[in-house]
Amino acid sequence: MSFRSYKDVLKYYMRSERANLQGLENSPYRGRKGQVYVEFVPTRTKLINAFLEAGRILGHPTVDYNAPEKLGFGYVQTTTRSGHRYSVAKAFLHNHKGRRNLHILPSSIVTKVLIDPTSKTAHGIQYVRNHLKYDVRVRKEVILSAGPIASPQLLMMSGIGPKENLNTVGIPVINDLPVGRNLFDHIAFPGIIFKLNTTDVSFIEEKGATLQNILEWLQFGEGILASPGGVEGIGYIKTSVSDDPEEVPDIELISIGGSLVSDGGPHGSKAARRGMMISENVFDKAFGVIDNTDTWSAFPMLLHPKSKGYLELKDNNPFSYPKIYGNYLTDQKDVRTLIAAIRHVITLSETEPFQRLGAKLHRADYPACRGLVFDSDAYWECAIRTLTATLHHQIGTCRMGPVSDPAAVVDPELRVYGVQNLRVVDTSIIPRTTSAHTNAPGIMIGEKAADMIRSTWKNG
Secondary structure (H helix, E strand, C coil), X not given: CCCCCHHXXXXXXXXXXXXXXXXXXXXXCCCECCCEEEEECCCCCHHHXXXXXXXXXXCCCECCCCCCCCCCEEECEECXXXXXXXXXXXXHHHHHCCCCCCCCCCCEEEEEEEEEXXXXXXXEEEEEECCEEEEEECCCCEEECCHHHHHHHHHHHCCEECHHHHHHHCCCXXXXXXXXXXXXXXXXXXXXXXXXXXXXXXXXXXXXXXHHHXXXXXXXXXXXHHCCCCEXXXXXXXXXXXXXXXXXXXXXXXXXXXXXXXXXXXXXXXXXXXXXXXXXXXXXHHHHHHCCCCEEEEEEEECCCCCCEEEECCCCCCCCCCXXXXXXXXXXXXXXXXXXXXXXXXXXXXXXXXXXXXXXXXXXXXXXXXXXXXXXXXXXXXXXXXXXXXXXXXXXXXXXXXXXXXXXXXXXXXXXXXXXXXXXXXXXXXXXXXXXXXXXXXXXXXXXXXXXHHHHCCCC
């Protein structure tokens, strides 16, 4: 029972899904009886229609982008129920909090896994709550599901990881494994913004964040507040610089019902630019003149970066953040792929659907890029290196692989190599980048692991 193929894992994707997607009721790839609600966003601007129509003009059909038949564009699908976010906690925990064999401890931080250094067997965990330290013993096994940053950190705090780093911070080595050394992430460039000569066509936070709209969303799950950060569409493309022999996309286009400037203005939250850690100085010089106006943007997200990062411990304090080295854009192929994607987005904007709205590329003035010819490859590379942001899809830091894989941390049953009774169950085990966001794969991993664990202990 392992993650051998698409067919092996499809049933686990479908098991958890309760899809309510108009027009896809008969799709053989969608689940309808699971715990996680999936639906289309109820509120749309004219920009999503332009995006899909422009896509069709350039040969990108309108599809269910989560189905495997062909690449294309589609309306964004979200884990929401009636316009309200439906988290995994709501789906899997809230209705079971009263179970006698489930104990949820809020405000608690696990600091290490307890492992017998002689037998190399995990027998519990240590955690801190209200400034007090506790040890908890297990009868069967310890399962880490702390995510692609905290799970490798916990393994290293427990003596499982690269011996050089563990020796440096003074942690006794129990097993020398390449924990944290295989970090991949999805990054996106949010700086391709098109001015529109049509008003009231895009989301603008200051106009939409009214008491009436808030009440409409709370009561009916409709309106601008039902939008997932302004995202309206997703498109998968294979750029001209891809060298993959198969029909595998290398870019995801995230079509926005607006852009980075949509949450600006005197009373705007400026949440997107702050979340992407864009400095006020850079933003104001690049986009200040179009702040809080009608715009369209599509973020190209790099699906399969060649650049690889890593993380390691800063010290032996479990409350210290680990040191993360993303190494973004260190492989020039990633830059070339993003530039090709930018040019494809510009071509989309030049089609008749967007020209009806008067779409015109904004000439962003990045201080670091002055002196470079606008729209040249050199300009776009400079812009990419100035403004690219993570979408927090980190994977691979507890890589799954066969015993012959020198980069593997866990086996195909998600058991940590060289340590008994210890598994990792989260997106840190994904061995290579996926052509998708990591939310659904993370849920699938949990579903698959549940069957693995059940199978392991079915006889006691």
